Amino acid sequence: MQKEIFMRHYNDFPLDGTLNQEIVCFHHRDTYHASPFHHHLNHIELFLFLGGDVDFLSKKVNVKLHPGDLVIIPNNVWHRAYTLSSQTYDRLFINIEIAKIKALSTSETDLFRCFTQLPVGWDINVIKLNQPEVDQFTNLCHQVITCLSRNSYGKDVQLNILQAKLLLLANQATNGRNSGETNSQPNRLQKLLDYIDTNLDGNLHLNHLAERFFLNPDYLNRYFRKEVGIPLHAYIMQLRMEKARRLLLEGKSISTTAIACGYPNYSSFIRVFSKTVGMPPAQFRQQQS
Structure with a gap:
């Protein structure tokens, strides 16, 4: 098409x-x-x-x-x-x-x-x-x-x-021209984004992240949305679904993909993937093959 x-x-x-x-x-x-x-x-x-x-x-x-x-x-x-x-x-x-x-x-x-x-x-x-x-x-x-x-x-x-x-x-x-701008990325935000990136298969619940970064959960939620423009949970879900699509296209099983993306509950993974991508994982893999 x-x-x-x-x-x-x-x-x-x-x-x-x-x-x-x-x-x-x-x-x-x-x-x-x-x-x-x-x-x-x-x-x-x-x-x-x-x-x-x-x-x-x-x-x-x-x-x-x-x-x-x-x-x-x-x-x-x-x-x-x-x-x-x-x-x-x-x-x-x-x-x-x-x-x-x-x-x-x-x-x-x-x-x-x-x-x-x-x-x-x-x-x-x-x-x-x-x-x-x-x-x-x-x-x-x-x-x-x-x-x-x-x-x-x-x-x-x-x-x-x-x-x-x-x-x-x-x-x-x-070509041969360097950026003239200064990177002023907040250190706290950088560490948080890096941690999320490397722990998509683990516990990324708000309370766990707040404890990890010594912040109040409500403050962390507000801070992330102010800096990034979307809720923390929505950002994590998008990253996990992006990883899921990649793993499915690499031939990984749906159950393996679910665990690797932080969803130990198989049915929860199917539900979130279907809602985000617009189709169940099996159908997605079949269409992309």
Whole structure:
């Protein structure tokens, strides 16, 4: 079945990272924005900050953005942006499917390179574009947005050309250029995210985490939601379901997968997986095989 290539509004993005479009592109301006922590399994993101008072957060990085900052976000990296004041928040972003990037790359030009060559200890990159680069990126994205809204002869070819130009710009901008932004990720949040990542098969109940990090459970819940934008239990569930999908695709049994994802109760795992993914584990594995 052919994928759609146009999404009506960026608020339609699902938390579980599944985009059914080959390419998504938006230019938005508003005075308040607080996207929840989210990721995209099979798409990268190029995010150009044009104005406002905004912080950008990933699992490893927290930066104050400045106009002209291009945020390079690999697939499967959790991230969010949120406004700090009522200044107009102006940004452009485009999501491109990994398979498309590989198809557009050549033996001499790897267009995926900028998503793998990141600063040490970072899971994203933030590069300051000069004004001609900002103008070029903006113009190309506007062309993509216009192209996506029309059904005309040669649309697919034109989109391929525009995506290749945007990816080439991002790779050229990162070549030999270091991020000019400072990582101010709170140490407490970093330790909490790292602990959750490495203990998805264990006890991640709120009271256990609160005891582990010497915090009041209610305070921990409020703190996590303030920093990350979604409830702690929702974040843990998404990570576990992401791991479950990966293990099932690797051929692991449903019972083994359930235990590895922190669900010793088989029926609970089936229920949560079916609700989150939209189908039972056995059907998911069959469809993906």
